[in-house]
Amino acid sequence: MSLSESGKNTREKPDDDELSLLREKVRYLTQLNMNLEKDLEFYKQELNKLLEPPYIEAMVLEVLSDGRAVVKSSTGPNLVVRIASNVDIDKLRPGASVALNNKGSTIVEVLPSIHDPLVEAMEIEERPSITFKDVGGLEEQIREIYEVVGLPLIKPQLFDEIGVEPPKGVLLYGPPGTGKTLVARALAGEVKATFIRVVASQFVNKFIGEGARIVREVFRLAKEKKPSIIFIDEIDAIGSRRVDMGTSGDREVQRTMLQLLAEMDGFDPLEGVKVVAATNRIDLLDPALLRPGRFDRIIEIPLPDKKGRLEILKIHTRNMKLKDVDLEEIASMTEGFSGAELKAVATEAGFFAIRDGKNYVSQEHFIKAVDKVRNRMEKRKQIFGTHI
Ligand SMILES: Nc1ncnc2c1ncn2[C@@H]1O[C@H](COP(=O)(O)OP(=O)(O)OP(=O)(O)O)[C@@H](O)[C@H]1O
Structure with missing residues (x-):
């Protein structure tokens, strides 16, 4: 552009071609600018990510009623922390x-x-919601476990005063599905204790090399969350008598078991932590586990008798709509059934009713269900030599 002497713009009006070229150029530069701004934003974000300090990983112990939570960081102490609003509680x-x-x-x-x-x-459960009213039969066993595990947890002073040392651990044994886990959970619910369940066979086939560390951590967590009950299911997987220590797997199992014994020997029986172990194969257990100060109370959880079966059936049908059902007769028909199998009878009876297009469950549905569950038990017996 040029200016005349009078200062006026004397440039001729651009022709159409020139104008369209300039417009094209403006469009191109605007687009380029937008792209560069986008790039700039992207690289700024990447830079921020690289400069951002790392997050801290932690495990939730408890969510408090005031909207905060207690967590255990992998290295440090327990922390009471806030919960960001975008987090799904x-x-x-x-x-x-x-x-x-x-x-x-x-x-x-x-x-x-x-x-x-x-x-x-x-599996950690703060104060399980079930109690002894959810357990059918087993009155004697419930009384005993409450006395030797429950009372010392809620009234340790009673034992201190009298000078009686309660057992640190109790072993429950009996056939599968008879309610060993259920009794231990119900006890935790009854005395408002934390219930921590570990399955010992997983140390051998899932968490290989981690068994001893897990055992140590379980006890540490139990002490932090006391009163607590540690439930070790299938304890025979780590607590069997070992003939030889040939394989590294054997040695790993042995290390896990030794850690368990060390933990049990190392705590006070009135410290607020109790161990309940369960097995279907008590005959396999290493006597070292059963020494005083370890699992020195052994409670058998047998298959239910007729009265027990009736109670279990009542528990598992209490939310069902029954019509002319004689549960006594069903209890008589189900000799040899475990609690888990009786629960299966109730569920199957419900399915027969649905299949029948009824909105209630009748005696006939129950009788069909007993047959079905019995057949299943027979098949399992043939395959595994045991039932459900
Ligand atoms: N005595 C019982 N009263 C009421 N329900 C029972 C009883 N026994 C078993 N059940 C039912 O069967 C389910 C399975 O029982 P549970 O897991 O406690 O048996 P278990 O003895 O621990 O079995 P396993 O040895 O196979 O681990 C329970 O959750 C419960 O629904």
């Missing part, structure tokens, strides 16, 4: 793995189930 169950912000003050994310054996190996 329903996913914050005890044992869930979470990310804390870098100050460690707030849960910012629930992590997808990462394969931390410590988290996976234990």
Whole structure:
């Protein structure tokens, strides 16, 4: 552009071609600018990500009623932390793995189930909602377990005063499905204790090499969350008499068992932690486990008698709509059935009713259900030499 002497713009009006070229250029540069801004934003974000301090991983112990949570960080102490508003509270169950912000003050994310054996190996239930009224039969066993495990947890001073030392551990034994887990959970519910369940066979076939560490952590967690009951299911998997120590697998099992014994020897019986173990194969157990100060109380959980079967049937049908059902007759017909099998009878009877197009369950449905469950038991017996 040029200016005349009078200062006026004397440039001729651009022709149409020139104008359209300039417009094209403006469009191109605007687009280029937008793209570069996008790139700039992307690289800024990437830079921020690289500069951001890492999150802290932690495990949820408890969600408090005031909207905060207690977590255990993998290295440090337990922390009471806030929960960010975008976090789904329903996913914050005890044992869930979470990310804390870098100050460690707030849960910012629930992590997808990462394969931390410590988290996976234990099921933690704060004060289970079930109680002894959910257990049919087993009055004697319930009385005994309440006395030797429950009372010392809620009234340790009673034992202190009298000078009686309660057992640290109790062993429940009996056929599968007779309610060993149920009794231990109900006891925890009854005395408002934390229930921590581990399945010993998983130490051998799932968490290989981690057994001793998991045992140590389970006891540590139990002490933190006391009163607590540690329930070790299938204890025979780690507590069997070993003939030889030939394989590394054997040695690993032995290490896990020794850790368990060390933990049991190392705590006070009135410290607020009790161990309940369960097995279907008491004949296989190493006598070292049954020495005083370990599992020195042994309680048999047998198959239910007729009265027990009737009670179990009543429990599992209490929310069902029954019409002219004689549960006594069903209890008489089901000799040899475990609690789990009686529960299956109730469920199957419900399915027969649905299939029948009825909105209630009749005696006939129950009788068909007994047959069905009995057949299933027979088949299992043929295959495994045992029932459900
Ligand atoms: N005595 C019982 N009263 C009421 N329900 C029972 C009883 N026994 C078993 N059941 C039902 O069967 C289910 C399975 O029982 P449970 O897991 O407690 O048996 P278990 O003895 O621990 O079995 P396993 O040895 O196979 O681990 C229970 O959750 C419960 O629904």
